[in-house]
Amino acid sequence: MVMTVLVRPEALDALKRRDFRMLIGKEWVAAESGKTMERTAPGHGVVVSGIPAGSRADAERAIGAARHAFDHGPWPRMTVSERSLLLLKVADAIAARADELAFLDAVEAGKPISQVKAEIAGAVDIWRYAAALARDLHGESYNTLGDGTLGVVLREAIGVVGIVTPWNFPFLIVSQKLPFALAAGCTTVVKPSELTSGSTLVLGEILLEAGLPEGVVNIVTGTGPEVGAVFATHQQVDMVSFTGSTAVGRITMENAGKTLKKVSLELGGKNPQIVFPDADIDAFIDAAVFGAWFNAGECCNAGSRLILHRSIADEVTARIAELSAKVKVGDPLNPHTQVGAIITPEHLHKVSAYVKGAGEAGAQLAHGGEALELGPGQFMAPTILAGVTPDMAVAREEVFGPVLSVLSFETIDEAIRIANAVDYGLSAGVWSRDFDTCLTVGRKVRAGTVWMNTFMDGAAELPFGGYRQSGLGRELGRHAVEDYTETKTLNMHIGARTSWWMPRQ
Missing domain, CATH: 3.40.605.10 (Aldehyde Dehydrogenase; Chain A, domain 1)
Structure with missing residues (x-):
């Protein structure tokens, strides 16, 4: 639905x-x-x-x-x-x-x-x-x-x-x-x-x-x-x-x-949200839906990979699908719309091909998956793929559309390994009431921004940019103006200068 x-x-x-x-x-x-x-x-x-x-x-x-x-x-x-x-x-x-x-x-x-x-x-x-x-x-x-x-x-x-x-x-x-x-x-x-x-x-x-x-x-x-x-x-x-x-x-x-x-x-980005069993699951589910469907997933910061602890994966996936069914897709000019159109027909075809390929690779469709006929233009239902493994293209490549991949883990080291097993490193999220867990993940995940118990928050004061193939440099933050400058050294000598071949007396 x-x-x-x-x-x-x-x-x-x-x-x-x-x-x-x-x-x-x-x-x-x-x-x-x-x-x-x-x-x-x-x-x-x-x-x-x-x-x-x-x-x-x-x-x-x-x-x-x-x-x-x-x-x-x-x-x-x-x-x-x-x-x-x-x-x-x-x-x-x-x-x-x-x-x-x-x-x-x-x-x-x-x-x-x-x-x-x-x-x-x-x-x-x-x-x-x-x-x-x-x-x-x-x-x-x-x-x-x-x-x-x-x-x-x-x-x-x-x-x-x-x-x-x-x-x-x-x-x-x-x-x-x-x-x-x-x-x-x-x-x-x-x-x-x-x-x-x-x-x-x-x-x-x-x-x-x-x-x-x-x-x-x-x-x-x-x-x-x-x-x-x-x-x-x-x-x-x-x-x-x-x-x-x-x-x-x-x-x-x-x-x-x-x-x-x-x-x-x-x-680009292929941004993970890592969720532990002790997390505030209600808060996370709202953030997961927002992170995946915001801007129809056409967002470098999209939370397109959920890495859920195996003990909660099925329940959480079902609840995300339930909430996703309430997300309003359609006319961009309607103030009630939450997910608008896909940018071009060609891009819609590309996103749909990722969904089809994931199914052929063994992923299960938990929600959506289809293009929507809402009048003129091109639209796609928010799509959740369960049972995704780290080797699948949909888990490694930037889909840039409303497609959410769900993976699972057993240990914190496995979660970090899955999070880092892509070419990108733009952003990530970690959800746990244990701040030791949050800080451990935050320090070991290779990404320019790591959100803890939230997702896709931002402010002009905070630098933004990525590791590895997510880019070079940072935007925003207190050094943003300095990025557009060169430094020049003026080395000034005061008084008489002694020649290098004439030792001081």
Whole structure:
């Protein structure tokens, strides 16, 4: 059984196509080729937006604008208080246009509108946090190096940053990168996903209206191979910050190696929740359902693997299935919807193939498993696979859809071994009333975030990123602005300097 929210005809009537242009310098422009791309809403089956189909020529024009703004413009030379005030102004403007931004992400990505409104509120908080960090950016001094030496360590903006963002959290993820780059004094070129460019382009409007100088933020739309790949190889780009799949992250890293530029990568995850018999099972079941079905499982942080103690595995799986049956799937614009649409028909086919393959490998279907006909668009029932073993593809690979794999264990060492037996290490959860157990798991599971008796909580103050093939570097946290800087040492000698070949008398 699955609770569904049908797409109503009147909802389709309310959807109007919106056409956008790219931001290069301070001008809104078409692609040099004149070509455009259309976006069909995954939850409604109608075209809702059109964007320029950018190319290498457009990317290079935008990089040139960012380079000029960094080398000759006022932004890197402003005081941190001036940059901070502008970021605060942007945060207020985002809050004022929150409904517009949420609507764009809901229709372009198929995300539930209530969820997206919370994401926009979270993004506002991040912009304000970045504004605070801007005023805390500082270097170091060393007056302990002897009477004749003073050392000063400066933090300088790294330069031009290429930012590439994914389709699953269009506005939230650009807000995890861009304000920190701006706080450091960098200039930027942003490429949103071609599937979900609308809210980022509206952000461009907000930035210009807030008074951001020309060329500091440029936004080029188009595909990764045509636009995003240019950032990684271009000599005039000093850093690339990429969020997306591990496969594309590898390519980005390889391309960036040609110019040895700095790379920050936030990639995939196959995140476990380890549950012991003494856990608060009621709290865990709610967290398991949230962690698996949030954003239709199209989330790098999804709790897609449950590792349950064998003594409670059957009972807990049944209770998760029971609660999952009450989750409302359907129209992204209905405020009661909890699980929206799958991003594309091709992605729905890929997710369905994982479910079919798991069944063929011996997993049992405990809930869902099927595509849903709810009107236009593509939807999938929340799906639970029991009896999964660590060697199955569905237990090792990132499905990126509403599919939950249930595995079991006997000992704490076995649980940790199963948790670490994948290529990823983004996040994990552990559930036990014994904090010794929680800390033991937390220290031995190789992941960038380990939640204890909760799941997928977060705050702007806490660093986010992964081990191994989940990426490089961290976003958010008190050092987020520093990630977009270089350090420079000024080693100052005081008084006369003795030549190396003339000994002191």
